[in-house]
Amino acid sequence: MTSTDTTSRTFSLIAPAKLNLFLHINSRRDDGYHELETLFTFLDFGDELTFSVTHTPSITVFGDVADIPLQENLIYKAAYLLQQHCHISQGAHIHLVKRLPMGGGVGGGSSDAATTLLALNTLWQCHLSLSQLTLLGLQLGADVPVFIQGHTAIAHGIGEQLSPISLQPKWYCVVHPGEHVSTADIFTHPDLKRDTAKLEGNWQQQELRNDCEALVKKLCPEVEKTLQWLLKYAPSKMTGTGSCCFVEFSTQQEAQRVLTNLPEKWSGFIASSATLSPAHTALAALFEQ
């Protein structure tokens, strides 16, 4: 999955998906952002990014860039932010293979941005610490810090205060109901439940849910249908602000059975969870050679 050519300073990394195993919204802040508590885990499945350093300062992003204008692509934004911050005179060619559904709640854009910061910090020899990269990443989105820190974590604040934890690895079948959900639309909706009490004591002994789920089910009937269909196999949940839904298993076979039976109108994938982000694991392996 990962390749390198350190002599010409080119390498590929997987920008992994995340799942929110629960997502509680506690309050809305004056700046419009929400205080939340969520459990992030990484999946061993994601977009593939290939980075090459150039001797001129231009930054190009090519491949599966859909119709996102270059300067709005989170990959470009991340590269440009780092280049400016560290006064780098080199540039980069970045190739994207997009596997994660956009607006699917699996954090594809945020993961691409974080992976770009991690990769170019190395290739451009910026020598920023993970804490410094995290602060830069937060300027790009509330979900970017967890991908930079790279550890399964419970998040507080707007998603940037991270307490790392370890979980047993599981297998997931993740289903995309074919609908794109705008995160901003959900967070600004008057009907969003935003008054869940903060967790106290051991979170594993408490009732956990995704506070966005009821609203998204109401707005997107296909999400409701997907959650219902998945219930035949296991308790189903939605990730982030949707639209992807998932079920959890102990074995790959169980997850594969759901994917095999998936109605044609929906798409999906199976993946195992990883306590450490696969991007971090791969980056460490590349530079231990």
Ligand SMILES: C[C@](O)(CO)[C@H](O)COP(=O)(O)OP(=O)(O)OC[C@H]1O[C@@H](n2ccc(N)nc2=O)[C@H](O)[C@@H]1O
């Ligand atoms: C819902 C989650 O996916 C859970 O992982 C994330 O918190 C969303 O993170 P993200 O997509 O990186 O979010 P951003 O790009 O920073 O913000 C998108 C929009 O979501 C809203 N937003 C996001 C995070 C948060 N804690 N409160 C919010 O109200 C803001 O209105 C913002 O306009």
Ligand SMILES: Nc1ncnc2c1ncn2[C@@H]1O[C@H](COP(=O)(O)OP(=O)(O)OP(=O)(O)O)[C@@H](O)[C@H]1O
């Ligand atoms: N490289 C990128 N990959 C995906 N989306 C991008 C990218 N760059 C910019 N975007 C924009 O960001 C929006 C959100 O994308 P993303 O796939 O991260 O959503 P999401 O999975 O719902 O994220 P989250 O769970 O963090 O809210 C897209 O609709 C798209 O317009």
